[in-house]
Amino acid sequence: MSAMRVLVLGANGQLGSDVVRLWRDPDLHVVTATHAEADVTDAAALRALVERARPDVVLNTTAFHNLPVVEDDPETALRVNAVGGWQAARAAAAVGAAFVQLSTDYVFDGEKRTPYLEDDPRRALNVYAATKIAAEDLVRVAHPRAAVVRVAGLFGLAGSAGKGGNFVETMLRLAAEGRPVRVVDDQVTAPTNTAEVAEALLPLVRAGMHGVYHLAPSDSCSWYTFAAAIFALTGRPADLQPVTTARFGAPVRRPAYSVLGTTRAPALRPWRAGLERYLREKGHIRTEIRAGHERHL
Numbered sequence: 001m002s003a004m005r006v007l008v009l010g011a012n013g014q015l016g017s018d019v020v021r022l023w024r025d026p027d028l029h030v031v032t033a034t035h036a037e038a039d040v041t042d043a044a045a046l047r048a049l050v051e052r053a054r055p056d057v058v059l060n061t062t063a064f065h066n067l068p069v070v071e072d073d074p075e076t077a078l079r080v081n082a083v084g085g086w087q088a089a090r091a092a093a094a095v096g097a098a099f100v101q102l103s104t105d106y107v108f109d110g111e112k113r114t115p116y117l118e119d120d121p122r123r124a125l126n127v128y129a130a131t132k133i134a135a136e137d138l139v140r141v142a143h144p145r146a147a148v149v150r151v152a153g154l155f156g157l158a159g160s161a162g163k164g165g166n167f168v169e170t171m172l173r174l175a176a177e178g179r180p181v182r183v184v185d186d187q188v189t190a191p192t193n194t195a196e197v198a199e200a201l202l203p204l205v206r207a208g209m210h211g212v213y214h215l216a217p218s219d220s221c222s223w224y225t226f227a228a229a230i231f232a233l234t235g236r237p238a239d240l241q242p243v244t245t246a247r248f249g250a251p252v253r254r255p256a257y258s259v260l261g262t263t264r265a266p267a268l269r270p271w272r273a274g275l276e277r278y279l280r281e282k283g284h285i286r287t288e289i290r291a292g293h294e295r296h297l
């Protein structure tokens with residue numbers, strides 16, 4: 001049997017680069033495409049890329065998702081997130097390839113107080129979320145068996161260039177600068193290591209996934225609790241203070257609760273396990289394995 005060919009769009013992003021790093025089986029052939037190699041807003045370039053790559057599966061991890069910037073530029077956000085997704089799905093359909101689109105917990109409004117399931121109604125609180133809802137719908141119009149994979153609060157080794165890094169690195173930088181670190185304690189989600197998403201995604205892709213999936217840790221926390229865990233695990237001193245969203249005064253509205261429950265895929269490991277893995281792989285903590293016991297140094 002010939003190797004399954006997977007074309008990864010957004011291959012140097014957090015999730016894209018972890019897919020490239022971790023999907024290493026001999027029966028897989030991963031073809032990478034970065035923003036510089038193919039802009040998803042350029043239909044002709046996308047079509048040419050897909051025709052050259054001859055993929056069995058196209059995985060679209062691209063996004064324009066710097067939220068404050070997006071909030072003032074719905075036109076670009078719609079073009080990249082929604083039209084880009086539609087064009088990628090169409091290009092995949094044209095060569096008979098499967099298609100997987102990444103989406104977000106922010107498609108929900110946070111009014112629910114138990115984990116959101118795949119079929120729960122969506123309602124956007126900000127421009128980014130509205131463009132991702134449009135993307136979810138457009139890719140399914142363009143590709144009859146498209147899969148939509150919602151994830152939340154991603155952090156990965158590559159960091160997100162478009163968002164200026166990731167939350168973990170921002171916390172460590174602010175603390176190293178000796179500044180007070182104020183973090184909201186009334187927004188609850190499940191921060192997720194992209195490596196854990198990449199690994200969970202592969203068996204689903206192999207099984208011919210289609211429809212909507214949530215890939216999220218089995219538990220949840222506030223961003224404040226997550227920040228506290230970063231400092232506890234790394235042993236870095238920090239002047240960490242909880243604040244309410246109202247007090248923090250962020251320019252973009254976000255759901256107060258956006259935990260993703262899963263009915264169609266196994267839950268990922270708890271968020272703390274993903275965080276520990278990230279901190280270890282990034283070299284922020286060292287782990288000694290002695291007689292089967294792990295000890296953080």
Ligand SMILES: NC(=O)c1ccc[n+]([C@@H]2O[C@H](COP(=O)([O-])OP(=O)(O)OC[C@H]3O[C@@H](n4cnc5c(N)ncnc54)[C@H](OP(=O)(O)O)[C@@H]3O)[C@@H](O)[C@H]2O)c1
Pocket residue numbers: 009010011012013014015016034035036038039040041060061062063064065080084102103104105151152153154155159160161162163194
């Ligand atoms: N990060 C999160 O917290 C989060 C949460 C929920 C859902 N998601 C979704 O999960 C997916 C992966 O997120 P991530 O954090 O891995 O993203 P990321 O690190 O910011 O990577 C996004 C990738 O998209 C590329 N890109 C941006 N505009 C493009 C365009 N017009 N054409 C082609 N490529 C373009 C970027 O390339 P350049 O950097 O070179 O421009 C980058 O490689 C996205 O769909 C996102 O919406 C993310």
